[in-house]
Amino acid sequence: MSQQPVPHQAESDAPNLDFDGTTPYEDYVQASVLTHLQHPLSDDPGEMVFLVTTQVMELWFTVIVHEWQTAARALREDDLPTAMAALQRSAYELESLNASWTPLAHLTPGQFNAYRSALGEGSGFQSAMYRRLEFLLGEKSASMLVPHRGAPRVHAELEKALTEPSLYDEVLRHLARRGLAVPAAVLDRDPALRHEPDPGVERVWEEIYSGPRDGELIRLGEALTEVAELVWRWRNDHLVATRRAMGSKTGTGGSAGVAWLEKRAAKNVFPELWTARSHV
Numbered sequence: 001m002s003q004q005p006v007p008h009q010a011e012s013d014a015p016n017l018d019f020d021g022t023t024p025y026e027d028y029v030q031a032s033v034l035t036h037l038q039h040p041l042s043d044d045p046g047e048m049v050f051l052v053t054t055q056v057m058e059l060w061f062t063v064i065v066h067e068w069q070t071a072a073r074a075l076r077e078d079d080l081p082t083a084m085a086a087l088q089r090s091a092y093e094l095e096s097l098n099a100s101w102t103p104l105a106h107l108t109p110g111q112f113n114a115y116r117s118a119l120g121e122g123s124g125f126q127s128a129m130y131r132r133l134e135f136l137l138g139e140k141s142a143s144m145l146v147p148h149r150g151a152p153r154v155h156a157e158l159e160k161a162l163t164e165p166s167l168y169d170e171v172l173r174h175l176a177r178r179g180l181a182v183p184a185a186v187l188d189r190d191p192a193l194r195h196e197p198d199p200g201v202e203r204v205w206e207e208i209y210s211g212p213r214d215g216e217l218i219r220l221g222e223a224l225t226e227v228a229e230l231v232w233r234w235r236n237d238h239l240v241a242t243r244r245a246m247g248s249k250t251g252t253g254g255s256a257g258v259a260w261l262e263k264r265a266a267k268n269v270f271p272e273l274w275t276a277r278s279h280v
Contacts, residue, residue, distance in 0.1 A: 041118035046111055053103050054124075060097035061129040064090050068136045068167045075170040078177060080216060087223040094230035101237040105244070112245040124238075125260075128154045131161075137231065137269050138166040138195035165191045168270055171224065172201060175217070180204045197271040205276035221273055228269035235265040 026032060037055060040047040067090035074082035124130065126147050134144075140162055148155040165173070169191055176182040183200035208217045239261040248258050268274050 040115070042115040044114040046107075047115035047118060049103050050115065053100055057097060057100050058127065058129055060093060060100065061127065061133050064093050064097065065129060065132050065136065067093065068133070072136070072165070072167045072170040075167075075174045076165075078174060080174070080220065084220065084223055087220075087227060091223070091226045091230060094227065094234065098230060098234050098237055101241055105237070105241045107241070107245040109246060116246075128158055131158055135161045135164075136167045138168045139267075139269075140166070140192055140194045142192065163192045166195065168195055168224075171220070172204075175204060175208075178217075180207065195271075197275065202272040202276045202279070205272050206279045209276060209280045224270050225273050228273065231269045232265070235261065235267075239265050 022032075038048060038051050040051055067086045071083040071086040071090075074080070074086065125144075128148055128151075131144050135158075142162060145155060145158050145162065148158055172182045172186060176187055181200065182204055183198060186198050186201055205221060208215070208221055211218070239258065242261055243258055246257065250257055
């Protein structure tokens with residue numbers, strides 16, 4: 001008896017390779033756009049790493065802003081599960097953002113100087129998406145809109161973000177609606193101003209942390225604390241990478257460089273969440 005040929009298994013498992021036009025992957029991801037956005041301005045091969053890493057950071061800023069906007073909107077509607085899910089996702093995303101420093105963390109001054117002049121007056125503090133991230137944390141400053149006056153759409157988006165309640169504003173309003181004694185002056189303050197530590201808010205967090213250890217408001221506090229810690233780590237990683245690459249020289253764009261970053265790194269995000277722990 002003759003044996004019938006068995007179809008080759010690989011052929012039956014092979015993916016569809018024939019598409020009209022671009023692939024569905026390309027249509028969704030727009031990879032050809034992303035991978036053609038790099039235009040180094042020097043001949044140094046290290047500039048490509050710097051440029052791509054910076055662009056990756058911008059994409060992570062965009063994702064994290066989306067998560068915090070989702071959380072803020074959910075808190076406004078007293079939908080705590082949706083807010084918590086967004087905050088928890090953002091913690092993983094912040095870890096990935098922070099890991100983006102790895103390719104740049106060990107630059108020597110000579111390596112950075114090889115392409116630093118290509119940046120001209122460009123500096124990270126000019127990032128509009130990072131500014132939106134800071135605004136959501138309550139780090140409001142109208143002066144930070146000034147660099148974007150020449151880009152009307154970006155300026156309008158930042159102006160809107162400046163005047164909207166921050167993520168922390170929405171947290172405190174949610175706590176007030178749940179009967180906690182958030183001071184009226186905090187609830188009614190101008191959202192375009194930077195959040196300043198308030199002893200009344202500190203007492204609210206002290207009350208929450210003195211309650212049931214598995215309470216949902218403690219879980220909210222811990223999710224916010226995780227975000228705050230990861231933002232602090234981001235700022236410190238930025239500071240250390242800059243120290244290694246350029247010491248105390250003036251930063252690009254005329255900033256104070258390390259001195260500016262030291263000032264930022266010294267600030268606590270959601271400050272009362274940290275100080276309340278001393279009273280529990």
